[in-house]
């Protein structure tokens with residue numbers, strides 16, 4: 001079984017994003033970029049399935065600028081076997097990403113596609129579900145545990161209130177939640193080896209997908225800033241404040 | 249314009265998460281609701297009583313009993329032939345189903361809206377709420393998820409909508425429900441609680457978390473929340489996580505205890521009315537957003553506070 005893992009290049013989660021002064025977006029110039037953290041979890045899960053013998057090949061895919069090659073090399077260094085970059089300098093929305101991934105899935109015929117549940121940049125939380133709909137296949141979103149069992153996969157999902165377990169017929173789409181696993185770091189020898197692994201470069205046009213945006217961004221603004229309040233000296237003073245709020 | 253709101257429920261009770269979505273939908277046009285479930289008549293009746301609702305569509309079928317997206321999305325997409333906008337709460341269930349509906353309709357979903365600015369224009373948070381985007385949809389139909397804390401709840405009484413049975417394709421035959429581990433608690437629900445007491449990594453382990461945080465929450469009749477670090481370390485279940493990738497809360501009062509205030513955590517609670525932080529590090533970022541801060545060791549301060557209330 002082949003596993004397809006879409007990975008997105010995003011602002012590093014440790015960086016505090018700044019809105020551009022002209023209100024057109026978030027300033028990404030000279031900002032540290034990394035693989036979307038949920039996608040690292042996706043790559044890790046694919047590798048573990050391969051190590052367990054449930055998968056034979058892992059193909060990482062990224063849709064983005066030439067620099068997204070770095071993100072793909074990270075996936076290869078972690079343990080993916082080959083990579084596809086669908087290169088474009090345009091912002092590609094989840095629906096168009098899902099359409100490109102659908103076209104790639106048609107070619108590659110993966111048993112599983114494992115995505116992150118959400119990109120920490122656009123916070124959309126859509127692509128996996130959209131891909132599943134376009135492929136007409138089941139989805140195990142917000143996965144906490146994944147077990148391949150013959151021609152199906154059992155996914156324990158993190159839902160409001162606790163956990164839900166579903167059984168999905170393969171091929172299936174999975175999106176990762178934080179507790180699925182702890183991604184490994186790529187070792188130096190593996191980073192070197194990753195440079196030799198195959199990486200093919202395509203364009204959205206190669207897949208016949210129109211990436212024109214459906215949502216027009218009219219403005220991007222700073223959220224209202226919260227002012228720091230006061231520090232109280234001791235617990236007694238805190239008790240007074242809490243009582244003044246009518247809490248006790 | 250006619251809107252279709254996905255009702256969140258467990259086949260017996262309507263979940264309050266639906267109510268702010270009704271408010272958002274009413275800003276767009278006539279509000280219709282969709283109750284997809286099994287033996288869910290009581291939910292449909294409760295839904296019909298929500299103020300401002302014109303019609304309730306009920307699809308009662310075993311295929312919809314567990315809200316499986318593979319089955320519910322085609323049903324909703326079919327009903328969209330007669331509606332202009334589909335809205336769902338930005339809960340795990342809404343987030344699971346709505347994008348699938350959007351893909352069936354070939355439209356881009358507008359995720360987790362904060363406000364309705366015009367018939368096709370909305371604001372939504374991006375980058376963990378560090379930026380607010382105003383976006384306009386160019387699609388013929390709208391698919392939207394709604395952040396519950398950003399809209400008033402519609403009144404759950406006062407309406408008398410017509411209830412109409414509908415049916416969809418039923419079981420897609422590609423997924424099935426195996427089981428659920430849903431914790432039943434007497435505590436208020438995190439996303440609707442007036443007071444929340446949250447604990448972080450500093451709470452050491454599950455026993456310590458319970459011993460320190462629970463008595464304070466009990467005294468205050470509060471819900472309990474946590475940082476990702478506390479959840480990852482197994483102090484509390486995963487659905488206690490407040491933040492960018494967990495639950496978004498906006499209570500009257502939020503206690504952050506032994507939580508540093510990473511941007512991912514702030515994203516989930518910075519709209520709380522009053523934030524109270526207890527942390528032993530006076531430079532912890534949480535103090536930059538706290539209305540009331542106490543620099544202290546939580547292991548002495550919290551029991552003292554609890555005892556004094």
Ligand SMILES: Cc1cc2nc3c(=O)[nH]c(=O)nc-3n(C[C@H](O)[C@H](O)[C@H](O)COP(=O)(O)OP(=O)(O)OC[C@H]3O[C@@H](n4cnc5c(N)ncnc54)[C@H](O)[C@@H]3O)c2cc1C
Pocket residue numbers: 013037038120447448449450474475476477478489490491492493494495505506507508509510511512513516526527528529532544545546547
């Ligand atoms: C993709 C991604 C998504 C994420 N999503 C979320 C999310 O949704 N929600 C979330 O919370 N986090 C999220 N995080 C994690 C986030 O970046 C932080 O790691 C996390 O919030 C830290 O938790 P914490 O504040 O409990 O722990 P720490 O940052 O370790 O802080 C512990 C604090 O406790 C204080 N302390 C220690 N001992 C005591 C004591 N005895 N008395 C008083 N104070 C004490 C310390 O001074 C410190 O400030 C996410 C991260 C990533 C990468």
Ligand SMILES: Nc1ncnc2c1ncn2[C@@H]1O[C@H](COP(=O)(O)O)[C@@H](O)[C@H]1O
Pocket residue numbers: 006007008009036038039042061062063064092094097114115116117118119120122123124125126127128
């Ligand atoms: N441009 C992209 N390239 C590769 N994968 C992507 C891209 N955009 C989204 N994804 C995948 O879809 C997931 C969810 O993203 P989103 O729907 O944008 O929140 C991400 O975690 C990735 O796995």
